[in-house]
Structure formats: structure tokens, C-alpha cells
Amino acid sequence: MSETGKLSAADQERLRAEYADQGYVVLPGVVPKDRLEGLRRDLAAEFERVKSSGQLMNGGGTFSGHLNCFPGAGARFAYEALSDAGVLDLVRALHPDAQRQPNVGCNFNLPGSVVQHYHPDREFTRAFVIVNIAVVDTEIKNGAIDVLPGTQKKFYKFWRFTLENAPRLTRRLPMKQGDVLVRTSNLWHRGMPNLTDTARPMLAFTWEDGGSTLADPFAQEQGRIVFRQNWFRPTMLGRLRERTFVVAPITYSAWRFARSLIGNKGY
Secondary structure (H helix, E strand, O other): OOOOOOOOHHHHHHHHHHHHHHOEEEEOOOOOHHHHHHHHHHHHHHHHHHHHOOOOOOOOOOOOOEEEEEOOHHHHHHHHHHHHOOHHHHHHHHOOOOOOOOEEEEEEEOOOOOOOOOEOOOOHHHOOEEEEEEOOOEOHHHOOOEEOOOHHHOOOOHHHHHHOOHHHHOEEOOEOOOOEEEEEOOOOEEOOOOOOOOOEEEEEEEOHHHOOOOOOOOOHHHHOOEEEOOOOOOOHHHHHHHHHHHHOHHHHHHHHHHHHHHOOOOO
């Protein structure tokens, strides 16, 4: 970064080339650590409240250990830090349609979580940009994301992804509190097990179809923290599928392989 703490034109050019090659870039120390520590405490306290009160959903990611959540209005400072550092300028240079404010979310990786399957975040032809922010130091032991650099460059059906052994490209991305990961939705990746006794949150600002349609995406849910389902629905069938995935993940991989032979979804 330049002396002003903002991405320079040279930084922007270098990062755009790296993003095109790898499908992601990591920017160190963008968001203030003290503010993130406060957000971490708020997220942890709200999770314990809904869990102890019986309000936490049954299933929906609670078995596999990967939840989504809306981090509340208290996460607005992180978006403002991205703007101040010029990261939003980079986002719009990478994806010119990302003109609105982002959709606001957070991944909440619970202690004892299991490994996810590799996946992109949307169909290949509908790519969008994602900005993840490390709310805490994110290391191998608490589930640093696993990415496959370069897999964003072509459309994979899962059968081809498997036969070409794309997972050989695996790369874990440890980040320090306040680091920022900018990635394309077409990059294949997976959430990893949290082997610690503390939940690992990671903010996610996303620009599907140009971004949020809300006037203020940080004001939804009355600005409160709300935990949401991840892949699996909190229904009887959803709970069965999630438990099956946890106990026998190979069955889900086999189903994806078979489905990719006849459909165009790919992942």
C-alpha cells in the first residue's frame, strides 16, 4: 500500500494480475483489530445466548459445524475500513458490476466441525466477487480456508473436477486478524475443520448481481446478529442429509459425481 494506507495504482495493477491468475488475493492488516475483537465477542455472546435458550436451529449446519450468520449493524466498521483502504476500488475494478453495497454475511465455524466438499459459490457464468475478513487469527487448527488456485479459469463439472484431480492444487490460507481475502465465486474451495474449542468467525461481503438491493444492508434484522443455515435445511430431510454427510461424506461425493454426468450445474 502507499504511504497513505490506501492501495496505489501499482498495487491495483499487481493485484488484478494476481487475481486473474489465482482467483484470489490476500491483503494484510486492512481492518482494525480492536474493532474486530469487539465484534468477535458480540458474535460469541449471541451464539451462546441462542444456544442456551433453545432458539438455535436444529440442523442447518449445526451438525457439520458450519453456520452462516448476519453479523449485525456492528460490522459496518469493517466495510468502512475496506473503503478507506481502497479495497472497494479494487473490487469494482475486478467486477465492474459491483456498484451497490454488498450482501452482508459471516461464516461461523464451530468447534468440532467437519471438512466440507470442494465447491464454487455459484454457476460459472454468474460469477461475483467475495470479500472475506478474518475476525480472528485464522490458522490451520481453527479452519483456515482451503482453495484451489486457478480453478476459476474454466467450467468444471464435478466428474471432470474429480477425474482431473483438481484437489491436488490445494492451498490453505492462514490469515491474521484484520487480513482480507478477495476471491471470485468461481474459485473452488472448502471450509475446513475447527480443531479448537472456540468458534472461528469470518466476515463475508458479497456482490451477487451487483450487490444488495437494500438501502442499508447493515440495517436488516433490525441490526441484530442472526444465525442462519448453511448448506443444509433445518428440516427432517435436511437433518437426515446433513447427518449422512457427516458420517459418510463419500456418499455425497458419489451423488455429486452422478448428478454432474447428466446436468449442467457442475458443482
